[in-house]
Amino acid sequence: xxxxxxxxxxxxxxxxxxxxxxxxxxxxxxxxxxxxxxxxxxxxxxxxxxxxxxxxxxxxxxxxxxxxxxxxxxxxxxxxxxxxxxxxxxxxxxxxxxxxxxxxxxxxxxxxxxxxxxxxxxxxxxxxxxxxxxxxxxxxxxxxxxxxxxxxxxxxxxxxxxxxxxxxxxxxxxxxxxxxxxxxxxxxxxxxxxxxxxxxxxxxxxxxxxxxxxxxxxxxxxxxxxxxxxxxxxxxxxxxxxxxxxxxxxxxxxxxxxxxxxxxxxxxxxxxxxxxxxxxxxxxx
Amino acid sequence: xxxxxxxxxxxxxxxxxxxxxxxxxxxxxxxxxxxxxxxxxxxxxxxxxxxxxxxxxxxxxxxxxxxxxxxxxxxxxxxxxxxxxxxxxxxxxxxxxxxxxxxxxxxxxxxxxxxxxxxxxxxxxxxxxxxxxxxxxxxxxxxxxxxxxxxxxxxxxxxxxxxxxxxxxxxxxxxxxxxxxxxxxxxxxxxxxxxxxxxxxxxxxxxxxxxxxxxxxxxxxxxxxxxxxxxxxxxxxxxxxxxxxxxxxxxxxxxxxxxxxxxxxxxxxxxxxxxxxxxxxxxxxxxxxxxxxxxxxxxxxxxxxxxxxxxxxxxxxxxxxxxxxxxxxxxxxxxxxxxxxxxxxxxxxxxxxxxxxxxxxxxxxxxxxxxxxxxxxxxxxxxxxxxxxxxxxxxxxxxxxxxxxxxxxxxxxxxxxxxxxxxxxxxxxxxxxxxxxxxxxxxxxxxxxxxxxxxxxxxxxxxxxxxxxxxxxxxxxxxxxxxxxxxxxxxxxxxxxxxxxxxxxxxxxxxxxxxxxxxxxxxxxxxxxxxxxxxxxxxxxxxxxxxxxxxxxxxxxxxxxxxxxxxxxxxxxxxxxxxxxxxxxxxxxx
Numbered sequence: 001x002x003x004x005x006x007x008x009x010x011x012x013x014x015x016x017x018x019x020x021x022x023x024x025x026x027x028x029x030x031x032x033x034x035x036x037x038x039x040x041x042x043x044x045x046x047x048x049x050x051x052x053x054x055x056x057x058x059x060x061x062x063x064x065x066x067x068x069x070x071x072x073x074x075x076x077x078x079x080x081x082x083x084x085x086x087x088x089x090x091x092x093x094x095x096x097x098x099x100x101x102x103x104x105x106x107x108x109x110x111x112x113x114x115x116x117x118x119x120x121x122x123x124x125x126x127x128x129x130x131x132x133x134x135x136x137x138x139x140x141x142x143x144x145x146x147x148x149x150x151x152x153x154x155x156x157x158x159x160x161x162x163x164x165x166x167x168x169x170x171x172x173x174x175x176x177x178x179x180x181x182x183x184x185x186x187x188x189x190x191x192x193x194x195x196x197x198x199x200x201x202x203x204x205x206x207x208x209x210x211x212x213x214x215x216x217x218x219x220x221x222x223x224x225x226x227x228x229x230x231x232x233x234x235x236x237x238x239x240x241x242x243x244x245x246x247x248x249x250x251x252x253x254x255x256x257x258x259x260x261x262x263x264x265x266x267x268x269x270x271x272x273x274x275x276x277x278x279x280x281x282x283x284x285x
Numbered sequence: 286x287x288x289x290x291x292x293x294x295x296x297x298x299x300x301x302x303x304x305x306x307x308x309x310x311x312x313x314x315x316x317x318x319x320x321x322x323x324x325x326x327x328x329x330x331x332x333x334x335x336x337x338x339x340x341x342x343x344x345x346x347x348x349x350x351x352x353x354x355x356x357x358x359x360x361x362x363x364x365x366x367x368x369x370x371x372x373x374x375x376x377x378x379x380x381x382x383x384x385x386x387x388x389x390x391x392x393x394x395x396x397x398x399x400x401x402x403x404x405x406x407x408x409x410x411x412x413x414x415x416x417x418x419x420x421x422x423x424x425x426x427x428x429x430x431x432x433x434x435x436x437x438x439x440x441x442x443x444x445x446x447x448x449x450x451x452x453x454x455x456x457x458x459x460x461x462x463x464x465x466x467x468x469x470x471x472x473x474x475x476x477x478x479x480x481x482x483x484x485x486x487x488x489x490x491x492x493x494x495x496x497x498x499x500x501x502x503x504x505x506x507x508x509x510x511x512x513x514x515x516x517x518x519x520x521x522x523x524x525x526x527x528x529x530x531x532x533x534x535x536x537x538x539x540x541x542x543x544x545x546x547x548x549x550x551x552x553x554x555x556x557x558x559x560x561x562x563x564x565x566x567x568x569x570x571x572x573x574x575x576x577x578x579x580x581x582x583x584x585x586x587x588x589x590x591x592x593x594x595x596x597x598x599x600x601x602x603x604x605x606x607x608x609x610x611x612x613x614x615x616x617x618x619x620x621x622x623x624x625x626x627x628x629x630x631x632x633x634x635x636x637x638x639x640x641x642x643x644x645x646x647x648x649x650x651x652x653x654x655x656x657x658x659x660x661x662x663x664x665x666x667x668x669x670x671x672x673x674x675x676x677x678x679x680x681x682x683x684x685x686x687x688x689x690x691x692x693x694x695x696x697x698x699x700x701x702x703x704x705x706x707x708x709x710x711x712x713x714x715x716x717x718x719x720x721x722x723x724x725x726x727x728x729x730x731x732x733x734x735x736x737x738x739x740x741x742x743x744x745x746x747x748x749x750x751x752x753x754x755x756x757x758x759x760x761x762x763x764x765x766x767x768x769x770x771x772x773x774x775x776x777x778x779x780x781x782x783x784x785x786x787x788x789x790x791x792x793x794x795x796x797x798x799x800x801x802x803x804x805x806x807x808x809x810x811x812x813x814x815x816x817x818x819x820x821x822x823x824x825x826x827x828x829x830x831x832x833x834x835x836x837x838x839x840x841x842x843x844x845x846x847x848x849x850x851x852x853x854x855x856x857x858x859x860x861x862x863x864x865x866x867x868x869x870x871x872x873x874x875x
Binding site: 078079082083088089090091092094095096097098099100101102103105106210213214216217220221224253255256257258259262265266269270 | 325331377378379381386388389390392393394396397400401403404513517520524554555556557558559560561562563564565566567568
C-alpha cells in the first residue's frame with residue numbers, strides 16, 4: 001500500500017504537467033515543452049520562499065504563482081507568438097525549457113533541495129500503508145483541479161469560449177472572442193498553476209534542475225494515455241503511469257521504472273494513437 | 286567537397302593532435318546532426334533520439350571490439366545496423382501520430398540509455414562506462430592516428446555524398462512535399478507513414494556510424510557521452526546550421542564543437558546558450574545560417590529570371606498521347622459527420638473518354654464526394670470502384686496509385702520548389718526507384734530522372750506553363766497555381782482525373798487553355814471528373830452532369846437535359862447564376 005500511495009502521488013505530479021499541456025493544447029493547438037520546467041522552477045521558488053526566506057506558506061504559494069505566471073507570459077511572447085511555422089514551435093518551446101533549466105542550474109547547481117511541506121512531513125498510516133501528508137494532498141489537489149477545470153469549461157463563459165476556440169478558432173473569432181488574448185491568458189494561467197503547485201510538487205520531487213526533462217516526458221505519456229485535450233483523461237493517465245513506475249521500480253528494479261513507462265507509451269501509441277479516452281476525429285482536407 | 290579535401294590533408298600540414306581530435310569530434314557531431322536534419326528539415330518531424338542511436342552504435346562497436354572483432358569496417362556496418370534497429374523500434378510507434386509523439390518517444394529513448402546500460406551492467410559496465418576496447422584495425426592492420434583521422438573524414442564525406450544524393454533526388458522532393466502537406470503527398474501516391482519512417486530510419490544510420498567512430502577514438506565510452514545535454518547540442522547545431530540543408534550540419538557542428546571548447550564558462554552557461562540558439566533559431570531564421578546563404582542565391586536567381594521575363598505560350602505545341610482511362614463507379618455512398626448527413630445514397634458514373642461534371646450549391650457535398658473517392662474520408666455505406674477494382678477503404682496514397690489523380694480547391698503548392706520540381710513530385714509513384722538507387726545514381730535512376738524532367742516539361746507545356754518552369758512554385762499567381770496542379774495531376778499518367786473547382790481564379794485566356802486541354806484529354810481517352818461553379822463552362826465541356834443538392838443527386842443528364850430540367854431551372858439555376866456571377870468577379874480581381 002505504501003508503494004501504491006507513492007505511485008499515485010507521483011502520478012498526480014505527472015497529471016499536473018499533463019493538465020498544463022492540455023490547457024495550452026486546447027487554447028492554441030500546440031504544446032508547451034517548457035511546462036515541466038515551469039513546474040521545476042515553481043518548486044525552486046517554493047524552496048526559496050519557505051526555506052531560505054522563511055516566509056509563510058500561503059504567501060510563498062501566491063508569490064510563486066505570480067512569478068511563474070509572469071515567466072510563462074514572457075515565454076508566450078518570446079517563444080510562441082512570433083513563431084509563424086507550427087513546426088518551429090517544437091523547437092522554440094524546447095529552447096525555452098532548456099533556458100529555464102540552464103538558469104536553474106546556474107543559480108542552484110545540480111544538487112536536489114528538500115522542500116518542506118506546510119502540513120508536516122511526518123509519516124502517517126492510511127489504509128495500511130505509510131504515506132506522507134503531501135502525497136495525499138497531491139492526489140486530492142489534482143482531483144479537485146480536474147473537477148474544477150471541467151466545471152469551469154462547461155459552465156463559465158470563459159470556459160465555453162475556450163472550448164469553442166479549440167473546436168474552431170476562426171468561428172470563435174467571428175463570434176467576438178479575442179482569440180489571441182484568450183490563448184495568452186490560458187498560457188499564463190498554466191504558469192500560475194505551475195507556480196502555485198510548487199507547494200505540493202516540491203516536497204514530493206525535491207527541487208532539482210534536471211526535474212524538467214523527466215517530468216516533461218512522463219507528462220506526455222499521461223497525455224497519450226488520457227487523450228489529447230481530455231482533462232479527466234489525465235487522472236487515469238497519471239494513475240497508470242505513477243503506479244507502473246512505482247511498481248516496476250519496487251518489484252523489478254529501479255532501472256526498469258522508465259522502461260516500463262516507455263513500454264506503456266509504445267503500446268498505447270500502437271493500439272490507440274488518439275488516447276484511451278477520446279473519440280477519433282476524421283481528418284479533413 | 287573542397288573542404289573535405291583540405292580536411293584530408295590537415296594532419297599532414299602539421300596540425301596538432303588536439304586540433305585533429307576537435308575536427309574529428311566535429312565531424313562526428315556533424316554526422317548525427319545530418320541524421321537529424323533528414324527528419325527535422327526534410328520530413329518535418331522533430332526527433333531527438335539520435336543520441337540513443339549514437340549510443341547504440343558506440344556500444345555495439347565497443348562490445349564487438351572486446352569480443353575480438355576489431356576490423357573497423359565490420360564495426361561500422363554493425364553499428365549502423367543496430368542504430369537502424371533502434372530507429373525502427375522507436376520510429377514506428379512515434380510516427381503513428383507524428384509531431385509530438387515522435388518528439389516524445391524519441392526523447393524518451395535518451396532517458397532510457399543509462400537505464401538500459403545499467404540493466405546490462407555485466408557487459409556494458411553500467412554507469413562506470415565500458416573500458417577495454419581494443420584499438421581498431423583496417424584489413425588486419427593496426428590503424429595509426431593519422432589513418433584513423435583519415436577514416437573519420439572519409440566516412441563523413443561518404444555519408445554527406447549519400448545525403449546529398451537523397452536530398453536532390455525525387456525522394457528529397459517527396460520529403461519536402463510531405464513536410465508541407467501530408468494530404469498533398471498522399472494525393473500523389475506517397476505513403477506518409479512509410480516515407481517518414483524511411484527518413485527516420487535513414488537518419489539513424491549516420492548516428493550509428495558516428496557512435497562507432499567515437500568508441501574507437503578514446504577506447505572508452507560511458508553514459509556521460511549520451512545525455513540530454515548532448516542531444517540538445519545536436520539540435521542546436523541543426524537549427525544553427527539550417528535543418529533543411531545538407532552541409533549546414535557541418536557548419537553548425539563545427540560552431541558548437543569549437544564553441545564549447547573555447548568558452549571556458551561553457552559548462553555553466555552551456556544549457557542557456559544552447560537554449561538561446563534553439564529559441565532564436567526557431568523564431569528568427571527558419572533556414573539557419575545555410576538558409577541565409579541559400580536565400581541570397583535564390584534571390585539572385587530570381588533577379589536574373591525577372592530580367593528575362595515570362596509569358597504564356599499557346600498549349601498547342603504539346604501533344605496528348607492516347608490514354609487508357611478507367612470507368613469510375615460510385616454506388617450509393619453515404620457519409621455523415623456527427624449528426625450532419627453530408628451525402629446520402631449518391632451514385633455517380635464517370636466513363637473513360639468523357640467529361641463528367643458535378644455541380645451544386647455550396648455545402649451540397651461535392652468536395653466531400655471527391656474526398657471520399659480519393660480516400661481521405663471513409664465511406665459509411667456504398668462502394669467506389671475503378672473498372673472492376675474496388676477502391677473504397679483504401680488509404681489515399683493507394684487510391685492515387687490505383688490511378689486516381691486530383692487537384693485541390695485551394696491549390697496545394699509546396700514551398701521552396703521550382704515549378705518543374707513541384708510537377709515532378711506528381712510522378713513519385715508512377716515509376717518507382719529506390720533510395721539506394723538514388724544514392725548510387727544507378728543508370729535506372731538516371732533514366733527515370735530524365736523521364737521525370739521530360740514528362741514534366743510536356744505537361745507544363747500542355748497547361749501553358751512551359752515558360753515558368755524555373756520560377757518558384759509558391760510565388761505563382763492563383764490562376765497559374767491551378768494550372769500547375771492540373772499539370773501535376775496529369776504527370777502521373779492517371780486513369781481518372783478529379784478537378785476540384787479548377788476554373789475559379791483563371792482569366793479568359795487561361796480558361797481557354799484549360800477548356801481546350803480538358804477536351805483533348807477526353808478525346809485521348811481519360812476519365813475526367815470536374816466539380817465546378819462556372820455553369821457556362823460546365824455546359825460547354827461536360828458530356829454528363831450530376832446536380833447535387835443537400836447530399837443527394839437531384840438531377841442527372843446531358844448538358845442539354847440539365848439546362849432544360851425544370852427543377853434545376855426553378856430551384857437551382859438561379860443559385861448557380863449567382864455563384865457564377867460572383868465567380869466572374871472573383872476571377873476579375875485575381
